[in-house]
Amino acid sequence: MKDLWEIYDELLALVSQNSVVDECLIGLHWTLVKSGGIGLAMTPLEGEHKVTLSGKIIGMSVRELAECVKSWNYFEAAIGLSAINSVINTKKNVENITNQPLVKQKYINGFDYFNKMLKGKKVAVIGHFPGIEKMSEFCKLSILERIQQHGDYPDSACEYVLPKQDFVFITASTLENKTLPRILELCSKSFTILLGPSTPLAPVLFNYGINALVGNVVIDSAKSKQIVAEGGTSVDLRPYISTVILLKDNKKSSSIV
Amino acid sequence: MNDIEHEKAVLLKETYDSVKFMLGESIEKLTVDRVVIGIFFTGIKLSNGTGGLCYTPVKMIPQAVCCPSSAKAMPNSGKMRGKNVLSFTEDIFSQNPLKKAVGIAVLNALSETCRQKNLYKDYKYVIDADPLDYITIPNDAYTVVVGALLPYIKMLKKNRNSYGILELDPRTLKDEEMSHYVKPEKTEDAISKADYLLITGTTLINDTLDEILSKSNYSRTNCKFIS
Numbered sequence: 001m002k003d004l005w006e007i008y009d010e011l012l013a014l015v016s017q018n019s020v021v022d023e024c025l026i027g028l029h030w031t032l033v034k035s036g037g038i039g040l041a042m043t044p045l046e047g048e049h050k051v052t053l054s055g056k057i058i059g060m061s062v063r064e065l066a067e068c069v070k071s072w073n074y075f076e077a078a079i080g081l082s083a084i085n086s087v088i089n090t091k092k093n094v095e096n097i098t099n100q101p102l103v104k105q106k107y108i109n110g111f112d113y114f115n116k117m118l119k120g121k122k123v124a125v126i127g128h129f130p131g132i133e134k135m136s137e138f139c140k141l142s143i144l145e146r147i148q149q150h151g152d153y154p155d156s157a158c159e160y161v162l163p164k165q166d167f168v169f170i171t172a173s174t175l176e177n178k179t180l181p182r183i184l185e186l187c188s189k190s191f192t193i194l195l196g197p198s199t200p201l202a203p204v205l206f207n208y209g210i211n212a213l214v215g216n217v218v219i220d221s222a223k224s225k226q227i228v229a230e231g232g233t234s235v236d237l238r239p240y241i242s243t244v245i246l247l248k249d250n251k252k253s254s255s256i257v
Numbered sequence: 258m259n260d261i262e263h264e265k266a267v268l269l270k271e272t273y274d275s276v277k278f279m280l281g282e283s284i285e286k287l288t289v290d291r292v293v294i295g296i297f298f299t300g301i302k303l304s305n306g307t308g309g310l311c312y313t314p315v316k317m318i319p320q321a322v323c324c325p326s327s328a329k330a331m332p333n334s335g336k337m338r339g340k341n342v343l344s345f346t347e348d349i350f351s352q353n354p355l356k357k358a359v360g361i362a363v364l365n366a367l368s369e370t371c372r373q374k375n376l377y378k379d380y381k382y383v384i385d386a387d388p389l390d391y392i393t394i395p396n397d398a399y400t401v402v403v404g405a406l407l408p409y410i411k412m413l414k415k416n417r418n419s420y421g422i423l424e425l426d427p428r429t430l431k432d433e434e435m436s437h438y439v440k441p442e443k444t445e446d447a448i449s450k451a452d453y454l455l456i457t458g459t460t461l462i463n464d465t466l467d468e469i470l471s472k473s474n475y476s477r478t479n480c481k482f483i484s
Contacts (some may be wrong), residue, residue, distance in 0.1 A: 232334030
């Protein structure tokens with residue numbers, strides 16, 4: 001196995017030492033950090049219920065807070081990932097990467113974008129995303145989920161299930177619990193898509209076997225903060241965030257907003 | 258009003274009725290400025306500047322798995338700001354634990370509003386104090402701690418008091434504390450024997466407070482409740 005921390009260090013290298021944290025909110029479903037922009041990461045469902053930095057985060061260096069992504073305390077890792085995303089998943093940064101203006105349009109589901117490629121293929125989804133069951137109508141679908149719902153594989157099945165897949169959709173919360181590096185090793189022959197609001201829109205991730213990034217940029221910061229604070233889910237956030245898809249194979253990464 | 262179980266929430270209902278009566282028509286002008294449902298606590302701020310807190314009952318959310326299933330847990334996300342307090346206070350009787358937590362936090366802010374207006378005449382308020390600064394638990398007393406209230410458990414241990422711990426999730430207790438854990442089948446017996454009951458406010462959310470109090474020995478003049 002490669003160095004676990006290499007992928008994290010590459011992301012951290014994108015975060016400058018100069019900016020500071022303006023706001024931090026650990027909501028029921030989403031964790032939010034505001035610095036240059038607003039970054040989101042999934043609030044973990046498990047792990048030690050303790051955040052040692054509480055009361056000290058505002059005013060911290062974003063880079064220092066971002067280092068928490070390497071913490072084995074998943075709550076702190078979520079704060080760290082949000083800090084990274086607050087720098088990377090900004091309108092300005094994404095427009096620079098895609099060379100396209102980011103304009104808010106109707107919500108686009110990341111799964112729907114790849115549907116045509118998936119017909120008849122073996123497809124695994126890591127994380128039980130909303131409404132993905134219907135994909136089994138046109139592909140051989142396997143859902144891996146730590147907290148299983150009916151028909152899901154347990155996450156421990158990934159060692160056996162993933163190497164046989166044509167396509168693998170991976171929730172970016174795997175960055176928080178440190179399972180992403182190993183999952184990517186298991187998916188070395190698959191087309192892999194990292195997705196969800198926790199996804200850093202950083203093309204550097206393509207160097208680790210990821211073929212596509214489906215992430216989000218917060219467009220309406222006030223409303224997004226309110227929804228996170230009031231226990232909202234990604235479904236509630238949809239009208240106030242833009243979906244961005246970056247593809248590895250394009251010389252110019254494409255964006256869909 | 259939804260999902261009412263008044264027989265289990267008599268104290269909440271009486272508190273709500275009392276606060277509503279004291280504030281009178283002024284309650285209709287009060288709105289909620291901000292709601293934060295955190296992973297540990299839920300906090301709200303009213304339009305009059307007062308705030309209220311309640312424990313966030315994360316473990317009580319049905320199927321707390323992922324966005325699709327827990328979306329139902331807090332259906333009003335993004336729509337709470339600016340609403341009248343009365344649209345939240347009815348939720349103190351809800352069976353949705355998160356809505357209930359927000360409702361209790363609003364009720365606590367309304368209670369604080371009553372205090373600031375000097376509407377409570379029969380109580381003495383002490384600010385920035387620990388209840389046990391004013392109560393000495395005798396060495397021979399038996400205390401039941403309801404909920405893993407660690408500072409009090411440490412104090413009882415330090416003072417070598419006799420005590421038992423009631424906790425719905427005993428996994429939160431350390432090995433040493435488990436020796437004082439009261440098994441569910443022994444709960445009634447322990448409460449009825451208690452000289453002192455230290456009760457977490459979380460019992461208001463899971464509707465166990467009324468039952469705990471009903472099982473305690475009210476008639477004993479030396480049975481003290483600290484909640």
